[in-house]
Amino acid sequence: MSGPLCHRVDLAVLGAGPAGGAAALAASRAGLRVALIDENPEAGGQVWRKPVRPAARSAKADPGEALRADLRAGGLTLLYGRTVWSVGASLDLDLIDGESGRWERVSAGRLVAAGGAHERVVPFPGWTLPGVVGLAGATILLKSHGVAPGRRVLVAGCGPLLFAVAAGLAGTGIDVVGVADLAARGDWLRAMPSLLTRPGLLGQGARWMASLRAAGIPVFFRHALRRAEGATGIERAVIGPVDAEGAPAPGPEHAFAVDALCVGNGLVPGAEVTRLLRAPHRFDRLRGGLVPVTDEAGRTGIPGLYAVGDGAGLRGAAMAALGGEFAGLAAAADAGRLASDAFAREAARLRRAMARERPFSDGMAGMMRLRPAQVRAIPPETVVCRCEDVTRAEIDAAVEAGARDVNQMKQFTRCGMGPCQGRMCGDVAAELVAARVGPREAVGSFTARPPLRPIGFDELMGDFDYADIPIPEPAPL
Amino acid sequence: MRITVDGVEWQVEPGEVLSAALLARGRRALRASPRRGAPRGAFCMMGVCQECAITVDGRIRRACVTVVRDGMVVSLEGAGSDKVRMAGAHGA
Numbered sequence: 001m002s003g004p005l006c007h008r009v010d011l012a013v014l015g016a017g018p019a020g021g022a023a024a025l026a027a028s029r030a031g032l033r034v035a036l037i038d039e040n041p042e043a044g045g046q047v048w049r050k051p052v053r054p055a056a057r058s059a060k061a062d063p064g065e066a067l068r069a070d071l072r073a074g075g076l077t078l079l080y081g082r083t084v085w086s087v088g089a090s091l092d093l094d095l096i097d098g099e100s101g102r103w104e105r106v107s108a109g110r111l112v113a114a115g116g117a118h119e120r121v122v123p124f125p126g127w128t129l130p131g132v133v134g135l136a137g138a139t140i141l142l143k144s145h146g147v148a149p150g151r152r153v154l155v156a157g158c159g160p161l162l163f164a165v166a167a168g169l170a171g172t173g174i175d176v177v178g179v180a181d182l183a184a185r186g187d188w189l190r191a192m193p194s195l196l197t198r199p200g201l202l203g204q205g206a207r208w209m210a211s212l213r214a215a216g217i218p219v220f221f222r223h224a225l226r227r228a229e230g231a232t233g234i235e236r237a238v239i240g241p242v243d244a245e246g247a248p249a250p251g252p253e254h255a256f257a258v259d260a261l262c263v264g265n266g267l268v269p270g271a272e273v274t275r276l277l278r279a280p281h282r283f284d285r286l287r288g289g290l291v292p293v294t295d296e297a298g299r300t301g302i303p304g305l306y307a308v309g310d311g312a313g314l315r316g317a318a319m320a321a322l323g324g325e326f327a328g329l330a331a332a333a334d335a336g337r338l339a340s341d342a343f344a345r346e347a348a349r350l351r352r353a354m355a356r357e358r359p360f361s362d363g364m365a366g367m368m369r370l371r372p373a374q375v376r377a378i379p380p381e382t383v384v385c386r387c388e389d390v391t392r393a394e395i396d397a398a399v400e401a402g403a404r405d406v407n408q409m410k411q412f413t414r415c416g417m418g419p420c421q422g423r424m425c426g427d428v429a430a431e432l433v434a435a436r437v438g439p440r441e442a443v444g445s446f447t448a449r450p451p452l453r454p455i456g457f458d459e460l461m462g463d464f465d466y467a468d469i470p471i472p473e474p475a476p477l
Numbered sequence: 478m479r480i481t482v483d484g485v486e487w488q489v490e491p492g493e494v495l496s497a498a499l500l501a502r503g504r505r506a507l508r509a510s511p512r513r514g515a516p517r518g519a520f521c522m523m524g525v526c527q528e529c530a531i532t533v534d535g536r537i538r539r540a541c542v543t544v545v546r547d548g549m550v551v552s553l554e555g556a557g558s559d560k561v562r563m564a565g566a567h568g569a
């Protein structure tokens with residue numbers, strides 16, 4: 001087997017979103033040689049994603065364009081289009097080039113993990129039907145791909161993306177039949193003080209609401225999906241009222257004929273690298289789930305490893321950029337390339353900026369948090385693990401049979417064993433086990449293993465095999 | 478720019494993402510789930526869920542992170558195969 005192409009630098013940054021981009025720039029400006037890696041063809045991450053189709057590009061000035069220009073000007077090693085599939089104990093990264101299948105390695109000794117978050121969808125009957133797409137996923141379709149998920153669309157779930165997606169769809173002439181929000185109108189009003197700290201975003205929210213009103217799109221507050229129906233794709237979606245904790249409540253259901261449904265219940269921090277490396281983690285409901293324990297500069301319990309952005313706990317794009325800058329500067333200071341008084345001055349500035357962002361960030365994270373009662377109400381025959389078609393009843397049966405944490409449950413059921421490696425179901429599956437066993441801390445999370453990102457078996461080079469990857473034995477039952 | 482989908486030639490725009498091109502032309506169902514054989518389509522759009530794994534030029538690719546190329550040959554038949562399963566199941 002031929003060896004990988006090796007890049008030797010002072011700092012590797014995984015993820016070129018707001019967090020990783022800011023970290024790479026700050027460290028590079030402080031004099032470190034930096035490699036920035038992202039599997040997308042360009043920097044920007046989820047929120048500042050570059051439109052792939054020129055037609056989808058908006059005329060507005062875009063912070064993503066500014067970031068991309070700064071990164072191009074900066075003398076960094078930009079490794080875009082590469083997926084990081086493994087991280088070694090020495091913090092070396094193994095990369096695969098999506099186009100050519102070439103294997104590369106980045107050797108730095110310092111690593112900023114900024115891989116972002118992914119979507120949480122609380123399962124309901126029919127959620128696996130084609131035409132049902134994630135709410136955050138729908139923002140990618142709309143903003144980046146310039147395509148709508150369907151012609152008649154219901155939008156459901158929680159958090160600000162609901163209104164962003166509904167208004168975005170309506171603005172392109174799609175028939176949005178309704179919006180089902182887990183939150184009550186009063187929940188949004190209570191979040192207002194935090195929203196007021198970001199008047200620009202509050203104004204954007206008001207514009208979304210006004211456009212929904214103008215288009216006559218009904219908003220059902222405190223409603224959630226009961227089921228989706230269809231043969232080879234979604235044809236009908238049914239919503240019903242829920243209580244403050246997300247459990248079904250009495251009251252009329254509403255059915256809609258649709259060809260697409262956008263649904264999302266907040267985001268879950270990726271935390272893949274820090275979990276793989278076994279850095280200390282804690283469970284934090286507001287921040288989306290299991291998050292690495294870090295100091296204010298993103299330093300984890302492992303020397304040389306920093307974790308920032310939504311992958312280290314949901315805080316939104318503005319906080320991600322500030323946290324990334326903090327970690328980039330800390331990496332330079334820890335490497336002895338930034339004097340401690342200079343670092344202290346920068347740290348004080350960043351602390352002040354973060355304090356200004358915090359109320360808004362906490363307010364939005366609160367709107368997107370998981371409602372445990374909604375998970376407890378998942379009907380038994382509903383598929384929870386999409387990859388392996390494992391139902392809630394099978395998960396409950398595994399717990400009945402003695403599984404005491406999520407990894408034991410996984411061995412019993414195959415839940416979380418499929419190609420997504422439990423990224424889509426992990427948070428909900430842990431919540432289901434916890435509902436019968438005890439606190440989330442006690443039931444743990446699926447053990448992280450390479451590959452970090454689900455890369456197809458034959459995306460790898462012909463002379464290279466998964467069997468070549470040293471993989472720790474699964475924990476005994 | 479042309480691609481071939483299950484033997485049929487499609488006209489596509491440069492830069493189109495494969496999953497979006499399929500969706501825009503009404504192909505919602507991309508594969509069958511391995512255990513129940515239930516229809517599945519692109520779900521997360523960010524390369525995580527693997528629901529959009531289909532065969533592109535003979536290799537399994539995630540359609541949502543694959544940009545169309547002239548002459549690309551796409552097959553939805555038999556997608557969701559054991560090859561994809563192996564990538565995740567290994568070491569589990």
Ligand SMILES: Cc1cc2nc3c(=O)[nH]c(=O)nc-3n(C[C@H](O)[C@H](O)[C@H](O)COP(=O)(O)OP(=O)(O)OC[C@H]3O[C@@H](n4cnc5c(N)ncnc54)[C@H](O)[C@@H]3O)c2cc1C
Pocket residue numbers: 014015016017018019020021037038039040044045046047048082083084085114115116117118119136137139140164267308309310311315316317318320452453523
């Ligand atoms: C699908 C999705 C859509 C969203 N849409 C919006 C929106 O419209 N508006 C909004 O305000 N917020 C949105 N958010 C929230 C938003 O992601 C964050 O607030 C912000 O982007 C966080 O920045 P970040 O740098 O921490 O992570 P991200 O922006 O997510 O960046 C992480 C980057 O890491 C890369 N990456 C991860 N793992 C690997 C790997 N193994 N190998 C290579 N590269 C890797 C990813 O490709 C990505 O570019 C969205 C989130 C998601 C998941």
Ligand code: FES
Pocket residue numbers: 518519520521522523524525526527528529530539540541542
């Ligand atoms: S739609 Fe989830 S990986 Fe492509």
